[in-house]
Amino acid sequence: MSEPIVQLKNVTKIIKGKTLIDNVSLEIFPGQITGFLGPNGAGKTTTIRLMTGLMHLTSGSIEIEGASIADDYEKAIANVGVIVENPEMYKYMSGYKNLLHFSRMHYGVTKARIDDVVNQVGLTKRIHEKVSTYSLGMRQRLGLAQALLHDPKFLILDEPTNGLDPAGIREFRTYLRKIAEENNVSIFVSSHLLSEIELMCDRVVVIQNGKLIDERMIQGDEKTRMQLKAEPAEVVDNYLSSNGYIFTVHEGVFLLELKEEKVPSLIKELVAQQVQIFAVSAVHETLEEQFLQMTGGGQIV
Amino acid sequence: MFSLIQNEWMKLWHKKGTWAILGILLLVIIGVGVLDKVTMDDVNNSNWKQEQQSMINDANTQLQTPDLDEWSIQMFEDQKAMAQYRLDNNAAPQVNQSMQGNMALGASLMVLITLLTVIPGASIVSQEYTDGTIKMLLTRPVSRFKILASKLITIFLFGITLIIVTIILTTVIGFILFGTATGIDLTIVDGVVQQTNTMKDIFLTYVYSLGDFTMSILFAFFIGTVFSSPSIAIALSMLFLMMGPMIIMLLQKYIPVEYIWLTHSDLTQHLRKEFFIEETTLFMSLTVLAIYAIIFLVLSFMTFIKRDVKA
Known part of the structure; x- marks a missing residue:
C-alpha cells in the first residue's frame, strides 16, 4: 500500500x-x-x-x-x-x-x-x-x-x-x-x-x-454465508458433513460458510443426490450488526 | 493580508446593522445642520463698529462702579480689550452659524463615532463564534494571528471611514447651509488678544478625541474576543465610554486611579486644560494608554490563538 x-x-x-x-x-x-x-x-x-x-x-x-x-x-x-x-x-x-x-x-x-x-x-x-x-x-x-x-x-x-x-x-x-x-x-x-x-x-x-x-x-473482510433450504434434510446433512462444510441447521434451513463461486457446484452435487432445492440465498451480515457487536449495543445514534 | 481585510470589509457591509450605523451618523449630521439653519436668527451685522464702540463705553461705565469684585473687573477689561482690537484691526465678529461652526460640531461628534464603531468592534470576532462560522474561517491555510489582525484593522478602517464621512459631510452641509465665516473669533491668551484659529481647533479636537476612540475600540475588541459575546462587549465598552469620568470619581477613594486608562483616555482634557482628577502631562496620559493598549491586544491575540474551538 x-x-x-x-x-x-x-x-x-x-x-x-x-x-x-x-x-x-x-x-x-x-x-x-x-x-x-x-x-x-x-x-x-x-x-x-x-x-x-x-x-x-x-x-x-x-x-x-x-x-x-x-x-x-x-x-x-x-x-x-x-x-x-x-x-x-x-x-x-x-x-x-x-x-x-x-x-x-x-x-x-x-x-x-x-x-x-x-x-x-x-x-x-x-x-x-x-x-x-x-x-x-x-x-x-x-x-x-x-x-x-x-x-x-x-x-x-x-x-x-x-x-x-x-x-x-x-x-x-x-x-x-x-x-x-x-x-x-x-x-x-x-x-x-x-x-x-x-x-x-x-x-x-x-x-x-x-x-x-x-x-x-469493508469489502472482502466479511465471511460469506449461504442459506440453503432443501429436502430431505438427512441427505443434505450427510453430504455436507462428509464433505467438510461448516454449517448449522435451524428449522430445516441450513446455514453454511460458502463462497459465492462455489454455489453452482454444490447445487449440482446435491441435485445429483436427488435433493430437492427450494432456495439458496446469501446471508449478508450488515455493518450495523457488526458494529453493535463491537460496541456492545445500546447507546448508538 | 490584503485579501483577508477585503473579506472582513465585505462581510461587514453585508450586515444590515452596519448600514444602520452609517444611517444614524448621517441623520445626526444632517439633522443638526438643518435644525441650526431653521432656528437661526439671521442677525444683521453691518453696523458692528457702533456696537463694539458702545461695548467699550458700557464697560467703562461699569468699571466706574465702586467695590467691583476682581472677577468682574477682569471680565470688563477683557470685553474692552477685545472690542478695541476689533476696531483697531477691522475684525468683525462672527455672529451667525458658519461652515466652520458646523465643522466644529462635527469634531464634537467623535464620541458618537466612537460609540458607533464599538458595536461592530465588539461583534466582529464574537459573531463568528455565535454563528458557528469560526470553524470554516479557521480551517484555512492562514494563521489565527493574521485572521485576528485583519479583523482589528478592518474595524479601525471602519471607524476612520466614519470620521472621514463626518469631516466631509459637516464641511459640505455647513457650506451649503451657512456659507463660510465672514467674521473672526477672538480669544485672550495671557492677557493678549489673539484671533482664534478655528481650523486648528477643529483639527486638534479630532486628533485628541482619538484617545477615547482607540481605547474604546481596543477594549470592545478585547472583550468581544475573550468572552465571545457581542452583547457583553458592547455594553461594557459603552458604559466605560459614557460613564468613564464618573467611575473614576467613585474609584478615586479606593485605588490610585491615575493608573487606570479611563482617567486618561479622554485626551481632550489636555486641550481644555480641565482634568477629571488632577493635572497630568500628555506624556503621562499617552504612556498609561499605550500600556493598556498593549495589554488589551496581547490578551486578545493570546486567547484567540490558544483557544480550542468548540462552537
Missing part, C-alpha cells in the same frame, strides 16, 4: 482532567474512503477538531502530507477540505460571496474554479441568492463546494449527509467515490448512518470512549 497521507500518532486530548481522546494512532491512505464510527460522545467530533487544528493536542502528533498540524499548521491544512458538523455559512451573503470569501484564503483559486465547483454541486441557478434562503440540502451542497474549492487531497467530513434527501445522499455518495477514485482524494467521513458508511467506505474505524477499538476493510 502507498504512503499514508495522514498519520495520527498517539493522539491524546485531555480537557479539565477528562481524557476525551486516549492514545489514538491511525493512518489514512490516498484514494481511500475511511468511515469513522462510534457511539455518541465517543470522541468522533473531538478527533476531527484535532485533525483540523480547531483544537490543540495534549500529546501525540498529527501529520498531513508530512506537515505537523501543531508546528506547521498552514502547510498541513493547505491540502485539506473540511466540513465540521453543519456547514455554517455567512447567511447574510450570497452563496457565491461565501465561496469568494473562502477562495481568498487559499492560493490559486480562480473565479473559473469557483464556477466549476458550483456547477459540480449543482447550485448554479441559486448561487447568487442569499444563503438564508437556502434549504438544508442546498447548504450542505454549498458546504461541500467550499471544501472542494482548492482541490484538496484530503477531505474531512463530519456528518456530511445530514439534511440531504435520499436522492441527494445517493448522488453525494457517488460523487465522493468519483473524486476518491479519479483524483486520488483521500476521504475521512464520520456518520451516524451505518448503512451509509457501509455503502460509501472502503474501510471503517470504530472509536469508543476515546479509544480506537476496531479497524477493518
Whole structure:
C-alpha cells in the first residue's frame, strides 16, 4: 500500500482532567474512503477538531502530507477540505460571496474554479441568492463546494449527509467515490448512518470512549454465508458433513460458510443426490450488526 | 493580508446593522445642520463698529462702579480689550452659524463615532463564534494571528471611514447651509488678544478625541474576543465610554486611579486644560494608554490563538 497521507500518532486530548481522546494512532491512505464510527460522545467530533487544528493536542502528533498540524499548521491544512458538523455559512451573503470569501484564503483559486465547483454541486441557478434562503440540502451542497474549492487531497467530513434527501445522499455518495477514485482524494467521513458508511467506505474505524477499538476493510473482510433450504434434510446433512462444510441447521434451513463461486457446484452435487432445492440465498451480515457487536449495543445514534 | 481585510470589509457591509450605523451618523449630521439653519436668527451685522464702540463705553461705565469684585473687573477689561482690537484691526465678529461652526460640531461628534464603531468592534470576532462560522474561517491555510489582525484593522478602517464621512459631510452641509465665516473669533491668551484659529481647533479636537476612540475600540475588541459575546462587549465598552469620568470619581477613594486608562483616555482634557482628577502631562496620559493598549491586544491575540474551538 502507498504512503499514508495522514498519520495520527498517539493522539491524546485531555480537557479539565477528562481524557476525551486516549492514545489514538491511525493512518489514512490516498484514494481511500475511511468511515469513522462510534457511539455518541465517543470522541468522533473531538478527533476531527484535532485533525483540523480547531483544537490543540495534549500529546501525540498529527501529520498531513508530512506537515505537523501543531508546528506547521498552514502547510498541513493547505491540502485539506473540511466540513465540521453543519456547514455554517455567512447567511447574510450570497452563496457565491461565501465561496469568494473562502477562495481568498487559499492560493490559486480562480473565479473559473469557483464556477466549476458550483456547477459540480449543482447550485448554479441559486448561487447568487442569499444563503438564508437556502434549504438544508442546498447548504450542505454549498458546504461541500467550499471544501472542494482548492482541490484538496484530503477531505474531512463530519456528518456530511445530514439534511440531504435520499436522492441527494445517493448522488453525494457517488460523487465522493468519483473524486476518491479519479483524483486520488483521500476521504475521512464520520456518520451516524451505518448503512451509509457501509455503502460509501472502503474501510471503517470504530472509536469508543476515546479509544480506537476496531479497524477493518469493508469489502472482502466479511465471511460469506449461504442459506440453503432443501429436502430431505438427512441427505443434505450427510453430504455436507462428509464433505467438510461448516454449517448449522435451524428449522430445516441450513446455514453454511460458502463462497459465492462455489454455489453452482454444490447445487449440482446435491441435485445429483436427488435433493430437492427450494432456495439458496446469501446471508449478508450488515455493518450495523457488526458494529453493535463491537460496541456492545445500546447507546448508538 | 490584503485579501483577508477585503473579506472582513465585505462581510461587514453585508450586515444590515452596519448600514444602520452609517444611517444614524448621517441623520445626526444632517439633522443638526438643518435644525441650526431653521432656528437661526439671521442677525444683521453691518453696523458692528457702533456696537463694539458702545461695548467699550458700557464697560467703562461699569468699571466706574465702586467695590467691583476682581472677577468682574477682569471680565470688563477683557470685553474692552477685545472690542478695541476689533476696531483697531477691522475684525468683525462672527455672529451667525458658519461652515466652520458646523465643522466644529462635527469634531464634537467623535464620541458618537466612537460609540458607533464599538458595536461592530465588539461583534466582529464574537459573531463568528455565535454563528458557528469560526470553524470554516479557521480551517484555512492562514494563521489565527493574521485572521485576528485583519479583523482589528478592518474595524479601525471602519471607524476612520466614519470620521472621514463626518469631516466631509459637516464641511459640505455647513457650506451649503451657512456659507463660510465672514467674521473672526477672538480669544485672550495671557492677557493678549489673539484671533482664534478655528481650523486648528477643529483639527486638534479630532486628533485628541482619538484617545477615547482607540481605547474604546481596543477594549470592545478585547472583550468581544475573550468572552465571545457581542452583547457583553458592547455594553461594557459603552458604559466605560459614557460613564468613564464618573467611575473614576467613585474609584478615586479606593485605588490610585491615575493608573487606570479611563482617567486618561479622554485626551481632550489636555486641550481644555480641565482634568477629571488632577493635572497630568500628555506624556503621562499617552504612556498609561499605550500600556493598556498593549495589554488589551496581547490578551486578545493570546486567547484567540490558544483557544480550542468548540462552537
